[in-house]
Amino acid sequence: MNRPLSLDAFLATDPRDVGCERAMEILHVYADLTLAGSDPESRYPGMAAHLRACGPCAEDFDDLLEAVTAAPATAPGRNAENGDGDGDEGGDGRHANR
16 A cells, blocks of 8 residues: 655655656666766756655666666677678678678
8 A cells, every 4th residue: 555655755855856757758768878887867867866766766777777788789599790690600691892
């Protein structure tokens, strides 16, 4: 059961907090900036405020970072060397001049 937000918690809420709906809309952007070594908090202070205040959204953010960093660099079934998926080193010849 959800309990009402206490007055102290309400008054302590950062007015820049974007809320859950907006946070979910830009979560992937914030994650990309984080992984790129950028400073997403300076670009999206309302998102940073929300992630500090909202446990479930902060958990979603952490899970997204974990999923992205654990994902393979190439799509399943594709050969990282030539990208044609047949597993040979030589490719299919169509991109020999690239």
